[in-house]
Amino acid sequence: MRRYGLMPLFILLLGSLSGCASISQEECVLGNWYQIGLSDGTRGYHNRAASYNSECLQYQVKMDVTAYNRGRNQGLKTYCSYENGVSLGKKNWGYNNVCPSSLASEFLSGYQPYKNLAGAKQELEKFKKDVKFYQSRVNSEYSSEYFKDYNIERLNTAKEGVEEAKAKVAKYQQEIEIHKIQREKSKILKELSRTDISPSRRAILNQQLGSLNTRETMLNTIQSIKQIAEMF
Structure with missing residues (x-):
C-alpha cells in the first residue's frame, strides 16, 4: 500500500x-x-x-x-478509451502520447474535438477578462493620456480576441455535432451489417440513418459557407 x-x-x-x-x-x-x-x-x-x-x-x-x-x-x-478521451478533452487536460497505436485512434477521436472546444472556451474567457481589465483602465480618471491610449489599444486587441475566440468556439461546437452524427451513423451501419435483425428494425435504422445524413449535409454546408465567408 x-x-x-x-x-x-x-x-x-x-x-x-x-x-x-x-x-x-x-x-x-x-x-x-x-x-x-x-x-x-x-x-x-x-x-x-x-x-x-x-x-x-x-x-x-x-x-x-x-x-x-x-x-x-x-x-x-x-x-485510452473513447469515453476517457472525451472526459480529458472536456477538462482541457494534456495528453502524453501514452496510448499504443491500436488504441490511440479511438482515444484521440474523443479527445481532440472536445480539447479543441475546451481550449477555445478558455481562450474566450481570457479575452473577456482582458476586456474588463482594460475597460476599467480606460475609464479610470487617474489614467494619463499616454496610458489611456495604450489601454485603448490593448482594449481593442482584447475585443478582437473575443470575437475570434467566439468564432472558434462556434466552429468547434459544430465540428463536435458532426462528430457525434458520424459516431451514431457508424453504430447504425454496424447494426445494419448484421443478418439477424428484423425487417422492421432495419427499416427504423435506415430511417434514422437518412435523418442523420440530412443533418450532416446541412452542417457541412453551413461550415463550408462560413469558411468561404472568412476568406473575404
Whole structure:
C-alpha cells in the first residue's frame, strides 16, 4: 500500500508534474507488480518499470517487469478509451502520447474535438477578462493620456480576441455535432451489417440513418459557407 497520505501535497504535485516515479520499500517487497502496472496504465502514466526497478534494487528486490507491463497494458485500455478521451478533452487536460497505436485512434477521436472546444472556451474567457481589465483602465480618471491610449489599444486587441475566440468556439461546437452524427451513423451501419435483425428494425435504422445524413449535409454546408465567408 502506498503511503501517499504521509507526504506533503506539494511533493505529490511536484512528482506528478515532473513525471517522476516513486515506490516504497513495502511495495517493492510485496511485489504486486500487476496491480501497480494496472494503476499506472489507468492513470495514463508512461512506463515506469526502469525507475521502479532501480529503486527496488536499493532494497535488494528485483521487480517483475513482465507482470508490471501486463498490468499497465490492461490499464491503458481503460485510459485510452473513447469515453476517457472525451472526459480529458472536456477538462482541457494534456495528453502524453501514452496510448499504443491500436488504441490511440479511438482515444484521440474523443479527445481532440472536445480539447479543441475546451481550449477555445478558455481562450474566450481570457479575452473577456482582458476586456474588463482594460475597460476599467480606460475609464479610470487617474489614467494619463499616454496610458489611456495604450489601454485603448490593448482594449481593442482584447475585443478582437473575443470575437475570434467566439468564432472558434462556434466552429468547434459544430465540428463536435458532426462528430457525434458520424459516431451514431457508424453504430447504425454496424447494426445494419448484421443478418439477424428484423425487417422492421432495419427499416427504423435506415430511417434514422437518412435523418442523420440530412443533418450532416446541412452542417457541412453551413461550415463550408462560413469558411468561404472568412476568406473575404
